[in-house]
Amino acid sequence: MTSTDRRKGNWTARLGRRLDNAVPPGRxxxxxxxxxxxxxxxxxxxxxxxxxxxxxxxxxxxxxxxTTWWHTxxxxxxxxxxxxxxxxxxxxCMTIHLWGKFAMAAWRGGRxxxxxxxxxxxxxxxxxxxxxxxxxxxFDSQWISTQAKDGLNAVGIGAFFNVLNPGxxxxxxxxxxxxxxxxxxxxxxxxxxRKGVVPPIDAEPPARELxxxxxxxxxxxxxxxxxxxxxxxx
Amino acid sequence: MSAHQGLAxxxxxxxxxxxxxxxxxxxxxxLVVFILALVLPFPHSxxxxxxxxxxxx
Amino acid sequence: MNAAKTRRDKTPDAHLFPTRPYDLVKEFVxxxxxxxxxxxxxxxxxxxxDKKSISxxxxxxxxxxxxxxTAVGExxxxxxxxxxxxxxxxxxxxxxxxxxxxQKWAGVRQPVxxxxxxxxxxxxxxxxxxxxxxxxxxxxxxxxxxxQTAWAQRYADLLARRPNAYLAGPARLGFGPVPIIATxxxxxxxxxxxxxLIAGKSAFYTSNLTEPLLLLADGAYLxxxxxxxxxxxDQWGMMNETGNYPGQPWMWLYTxxxxxxxxxTSGNADALVWGLMMALTAVxxxxxxxxxxxxxxxxxxxxxxxxxxx
Numbered sequence: 001m002t003s004t005d006r007r008k009g010n011w012t013a014r015l016g017r018r019l020d021n022a023v024p025p026g027r028x029x030x031x032x033x034x035x036x037x038x039x040x041x042x043x044x045x046x047x048x049x050x051x052x053x054x055x056x057x058x059x060x061x062x063x064x065x066x067t068t069w070w071h072t073x074x075x076x077x078x079x080x081x082x083x084x085x086x087x088x089x090x091x092x093c094m095t096i097h098l099w100g101k102f103a104m105a106a107w108r109g110g111r112x113x114x115x116x117x118x119x120x121x122x123x124x125x126x127x128x129x130x131x132x133x134x135x136x137x138x139f140d141s142q143w144i145s146t147q148a149k150d151g152l153n154a155v156g157i158g159a160f161f162n163v164l165n166p167g168x169x170x171x172x173x174x175x176x177x178x179x180x181x182x183x184x185x186x187x188x189x190x191x192x193x194r195k196g197v198v199p200p201i202d203a204e205p206p207a208r209e210l211x212x213x214x215x216x217x218x219x220x221x222x223x224x225x226x227x228x229x230x231x232x233x234x
Numbered sequence: 235m236s237a238h239q240g241l242a243x244x245x246x247x248x249x250x251x252x253x254x255x256x257x258x259x260x261x262x263x264x265l266v267v268f269i270l271a272l273v274l275p276f277p278h279s280x281x282x283x284x285x286x287x288x289x290x291x
Numbered sequence: 292m293n294a295a296k297t298r299r300d301k302t303p304d305a306h307l308f309p310t311r312p313y314d315l316v317k318e319f320v321x322x323x324x325x326x327x328x329x330x331x332x333x334x335x336x337x338x339x340x341d342k343k344s345i346s347x348x349x350x351x352x353x354x355x356x357x358x359x360x361t362a363v364g365e366x367x368x369x370x371x372x373x374x375x376x377x378x379x380x381x382x383x384x385x386x387x388x389x390x391x392x393x394q395k396w397a398g399v400r401q402p403v404x405x406x407x408x409x410x411x412x413x414x415x416x417x418x419x420x421x422x423x424x425x426x427x428x429x430x431x432x433x434x435x436x437x438x439q440t441a442w443a444q445r446y447a448d449l450l451a452r453r454p455n456a457y458l459a460g461p462a463r464l465g466f467g468p469v470p471i472i473a474t475x476x477x478x479x480x481x482x483x484x485x486x487x488l489i490a491g492k493s494a495f496y497t498s499n500l501t502e503p504l505l506l507l508a509d510g511a512y513l514x515x516x517x518x519x520x521x522x523x524x525d526q527w528g529m530m531n532e533t534g535n536y537p538g539q540p541w542m543w544l545y546t547x548x549x550x551x552x553x554x555x556t557s558g559n560a561d562a563l564v565w566g567l568m569m570a571l572t573a574v575x576x577x578x579x580x581x582x583x584x585x586x587x588x589x590x591x592x593x594x595x596x597x598x599x600x601x
Contacts, residue, residue: 033313050322081334103593107579109302139342146508154561156397159378167498196305200598205307
């Protein structure tokens with residue numbers, strides 16, 4: 001067995017290569033972007049991420065005092081307000097981001113999975129917010145739970161996902177759903193970095209001039225991990 | 235369209251649609267921000283280089 | 292070639308285009324600062340709503356006739372929870388989504404016997420020092436279910452005509468032990484002990500409030516309070532919040548269907564709306580693969596604003 005064969009059989013090496021190629025070097029934290037990235041519409045993705053940070057941080061802080069702390073503590077109530085408004089900003093920015101990405105048909109060029117992870121994260125965010133409303137331990141929770149149960153029971157989900165059980169709903173809100181959402185967001189951002197920002201509709205890159213140095217002397221940088229360095233993206 | 239001013243809340247009715255003033259403001263602001271994002275010029279560098287020497291994006 | 296792309300998708304690689312300097316980290320930091328400032332400003336100025344929950348004691352205090360009518364309805368087996376079906380009981384087969392009886396197929400996973408769990412058993416637990424109540428409960432449990440239903444339904448009909456009839460002295464014959472049970476129940480609710488008698492049972496810790504919530508929702512008071520805040524289903528309540536706060540505008544399409552026929556008049560409205568929204572969600576998620584829909588951006592031409600040459 002050659003040393004290459006031994007490396008191929010080495011799970012650690014294979015995982016390392018997969019992780020390296022998920023976002024090739026040079027694309028992880030690039031200090032340049034395509035010249036067509038020149039619009040305020042592009043800031044709403046990062047704004048959504050920023051809002052999500054505040055949602056998580058304020059949720060973390062609320063957890064310190066527990067589920068009923070905010071009813072009797074001014075600090076707790078303020079943190080609840082931060083949590084509410086960061087969630088509102090999160091949805092506002094995410095929706096504007098969605099409108100922009102639809103207008104740009106941003107799924108083109110092999111970016112369908114970027115769209116799908118974003119869309120599923122959007123729907124998952126609604127579910128996460130829903131369990132949050134159920135965890136307020138106030139009138140809102142009483143009303144929302146007794147109403148929402150009808151929709152969920154009607155399709156059999158309520159038999160297992162009991163919105164009238166605050167203990168269950170709280171754990172879905174702070175453990176299960178944020179974890180799944182976190183994975184989706186990470187995948188989404190990795191895909192954006194890996195593929196680059198989608199070119200304008202019907203745009204063509206400028207014709208290449210004669211290179212200033214021979215192609216062979218340049219380091220080979222694959223456009224996607226699975227492809228050889230010289231193959232262009234179709 | 236009619237606006238109903240309750241003790242603490244305001245709602246707008248238009249046919250079968252009922253929406254709170256607070257929600258209406260949020261939606262209107264979102265539309266305004268979206269339009270502004272599309273039309274306002276974005277500050278950018280004039281230092282454009284061909285892709286050849288970089289794979290930094 | 293990437294097999295996931297269609298033949299006609301000739302979108303070039305983004306990495307072939309000219310570039311300009313762009314500072315992603317600075318952009319992120321600015322976004323965090325701006326969003327943070329906005330968040331704290333909004334939280335400081337507008338705060339957040341916190342409408343207190345309704346305890347069963349408050350329900351009894353503010354709407355005693357409703358508590359009595361609800362208790363009698365539980366005994367008569369006519370309340371929402373008593374006639375619900377799965378996952379609480381088999382009183383009905385539940386809603387259908389076309390030919391699919393999803394509610395029924397899920398089964399009775401959270402068994403609830405409204406009359407016994409909400410009314411009889413809690414009263415039994417406090418009847419030791421109340422001979423009249425003990426006698427009433429003995430008479431009730433010793434009667435046939437048809438007799439029980441007849442008593443309760445007759446008293447429910449009286450209360451529907453005269454909601455405060457329970458305040459009158461001993462009731463005439465024909466209602467059995469129901470009037471005594473109802474008035475004792477109201478007194479028990481007023482003490483505040485009812486919720487722990489229902490939800491606590493023999494367990495010390497309980498995080499499952501299914502039964503007290505079902506009981507509360509069987510009455511009219513909860514909905515009356517909700518409707519003053521425009522939270523009712525026909526008020527687009529799903530989008531709203533208590534007080535003058537923005538709620539959940541993103542629920543607009545989900546609640547819209549409930550406002551129009553055939554959903555607004557269908558007994559299967561919840562199942563139908565859910566099914567429709569799941570289908571629309573699938574369309575949303577799979578836009579890139581839907582011919583026509585994925586061409587809408589090209590038709591509406593908003594992209595020309597994004598990528599215009601200044």
